[in-house]
Amino acid sequence: MSRRMVLLTWGHSNPHTGxxxxxxxRYCPDECIAVYDPDNVGRTAQELLEAGGTTPVIGSLDDxxxxxxxxxxxxxxxxxIPVAWRAVILDAISRGMDVLSGLHDFLSNDAELMAAAKARGVTIxxxxxxxxxxxxxxxxLNSTCCRLHTVGHDCSIGKMLASLEIARGLAARGRDAHFVATGQTGIMVSGAGLPIDCVVADFVSGAAEQLVLDTQHHDIILVEGQGSLVHPSYAAVTLGILHGCQPHGLIFVFEAGREVVGGLEHVPLPSLARQRELFETMASIYQPCQTIGLAMNGRKLSPPAAAELARRVEDELELPVVDIVRDGPDRLLDTAEAFYDSRVWQS
Known part of the structure; x- marks a missing residue:
C-alpha cells in the first residue's frame, strides 16, 4: 500500500539538509506525491533537491x-524540529495523515501532538x-558473507546512495546482495535497520553487529556508513559502526571540491590518501580489510571538471573512482563482484 508521502522541507529545501x-x-518516487515548502511553490522537487523530477512543491495540504x-x-x-512546522504537523494530523519523522527531536514525546494523533486515530x-x-x-559471524561498508570524508555526501546503488545493482546482476540501513532515510526507504546515531554509546557497535547477524544469510551485504572518522562531531558513531560490522571491504565516498568539514569550515579535511589509511587501519584490527573503490559525489563541479578530478584521484590511489549519479555504478559493481569472487576476503 502506497504511503502517499508529502515531504516537509520548508526552509531546508536543499540536497544537504533536505x-x-x-x-x-530518489528511491521511493511512486510514493512521494509532493514537497511541502511555501517559499518555493510552483517549483519542482528536482530543482530544489536534485531528485524527484516533476514532483510538485506545494504550500498547503489542500493542494x-x-x-x-x-x-x-x-x-x-x-x-x-523547526518551530514553524508545528502548525503543519497539526494540520496533517487533523486531516487523518500519519506522521513519519527521522529527527532526534521525537514527535512521540510531544503531548499535544500525541493527543491530536490519538483523537484522529493516526500514528506518529x-x-x-x-x-x-x-x-x-x-x-x-558468517564466514561466507562478504561485508562491504561505505565510509567517507564527511557527512551528507552520498554514503547511503552508494550503498543502495551498489546493493541494488548487484542484485540486478543476479547476486545475492542486501542493503543494511544504519540511518533514518535508509530505514524509511528499506523498511528495516537501526538508527545507529541514536543508540546509547556503549551499544553502537552492538547495534551494527546485530544488523550484520540479521542479514548475513546473504552473500554480500552493503552496510551504510554514517559520519566520518575525521569529523569532530560524529567520529564516534563512525568508529562504532566500523568496529561492529567488521567489514572485509570499504567503499570510500567523497564530495568533489569539499576541502573543509561541513558545518565546521575552520577544520580542514585530511587528504583522501590519509583518510583511506585511517579507515583501513581501524577496520583491520580483527581481520584484513581493504578499500576496493571510491564513489565520488561530483554535483558541485561541472561534468568535465568532475571527470578530471576522478581521473587524478584514480591515478593517485590506484582504485576506481566513480561518479555514481552521473555515470552509474557499473564500474563499482564490477569491482565488488571481482572482490567477492576472489575470496581474498576469506583469508
Missing part, C-alpha cells in the same frame, strides 16, 4: 489529493527512537 526528502524521492503520510524530510545538525512514527541495549561480542 537529504531525507532527496533519498525518498494534493489523498495525502496519507507527512514526512519530516530533513536531517539538520542536531535533528531539531519516530524512526530514530529505539530501545537497543546490547554490546558487540564478535560471535556468530
Amino acid at each position: 537529504k531525507t526528502a532527496s533519498g525518498l524521492l 494534493v489529493s489523498n495525502p496519507k503520510t507527512l514526512v519530516m524530510g530533513i536531517a539538520p545538525p542536531g535533528g531539531k 512514527t519516530d524512526v530514530r527512537k529505539n530501545t537497543f541495549h546490547d554490546i558487540a561480542r564478535r560471535q556468530g
Whole structure:
C-alpha cells in the first residue's frame, strides 16, 4: 500500500539538509506525491533537491489529493524540529495523515501532538527512537558473507546512495546482495535497520553487529556508513559502526571540491590518501580489510571538471573512482563482484 508521502522541507529545501526528502524521492518516487515548502511553490522537487523530477512543491495540504503520510524530510545538525512546522504537523494530523519523522527531536514525546494523533486515530512514527541495549561480542559471524561498508570524508555526501546503488545493482546482476540501513532515510526507504546515531554509546557497535547477524544469510551485504572518522562531531558513531560490522571491504565516498568539514569550515579535511589509511587501519584490527573503490559525489563541479578530478584521484590511489549519479555504478559493481569472487576476503 502506497504511503502517499508529502515531504516537509520548508526552509531546508536543499540536497544537504533536505537529504531525507532527496533519498525518498530518489528511491521511493511512486510514493512521494509532493514537497511541502511555501517559499518555493510552483517549483519542482528536482530543482530544489536534485531528485524527484516533476514532483510538485506545494504550500498547503489542500493542494494534493489523498495525502496519507507527512514526512519530516530533513536531517539538520542536531535533528531539531523547526518551530514553524508545528502548525503543519497539526494540520496533517487533523486531516487523518500519519506522521513519519527521522529527527532526534521525537514527535512521540510531544503531548499535544500525541493527543491530536490519538483523537484522529493516526500514528506518529519516530524512526530514530529505539530501545537497543546490547554490546558487540564478535560471535556468530558468517564466514561466507562478504561485508562491504561505505565510509567517507564527511557527512551528507552520498554514503547511503552508494550503498543502495551498489546493493541494488548487484542484485540486478543476479547476486545475492542486501542493503543494511544504519540511518533514518535508509530505514524509511528499506523498511528495516537501526538508527545507529541514536543508540546509547556503549551499544553502537552492538547495534551494527546485530544488523550484520540479521542479514548475513546473504552473500554480500552493503552496510551504510554514517559520519566520518575525521569529523569532530560524529567520529564516534563512525568508529562504532566500523568496529561492529567488521567489514572485509570499504567503499570510500567523497564530495568533489569539499576541502573543509561541513558545518565546521575552520577544520580542514585530511587528504583522501590519509583518510583511506585511517579507515583501513581501524577496520583491520580483527581481520584484513581493504578499500576496493571510491564513489565520488561530483554535483558541485561541472561534468568535465568532475571527470578530471576522478581521473587524478584514480591515478593517485590506484582504485576506481566513480561518479555514481552521473555515470552509474557499473564500474563499482564490477569491482565488488571481482572482490567477492576472489575470496581474498576469506583469508
